[in-house]
Amino acid sequence: MTLYDPELEKAAAKIKEIRAKTVCIQLPDGMKPEAQAIADRLSAETGARTLIWLGSNFGACDIPLGLQRMNVDLLISWGHNKFNKKVEGW
Numbered sequence: 001m002t003l004y005d006p007e008l009e010k011a012a013a014k015i016k017e018i019r020a021k022t023v024c025i026q027l028p029d030g031m032k033p034e035a036q037a038i039a040d041r042l043s044a045e046t047g048a049r050t051l052i053w054l055g056s057n058f059g060a061c062d063i064p065l066g067l068q069r070m071n072v073d074l075l076i077s078w079g080h081n082k083f084n085k086k087v088e089g090w
Helices: 008-018 029-046
Strands: 022-026 049-053 074-077
Touching (some): 022 029
């Protein structure tokens, strides 16, 4: 990994906690080169199928559309600030 700490242990713990089978990860452009390594590690640690969102990530308001149709159980979006909000009924 690079100089930042993506807190993958927390991400894996959340995946296990809710028993997510399909997870989508959304990364800012600066982290996208690490996307495959992040996805591989999360899949290996949790057994979840991990999808990489290659579209934009301009913050908490930029939630990918169509996740429900893809049967995504959990979206993990990395950014610069802490953001804790449960999004209901996508």
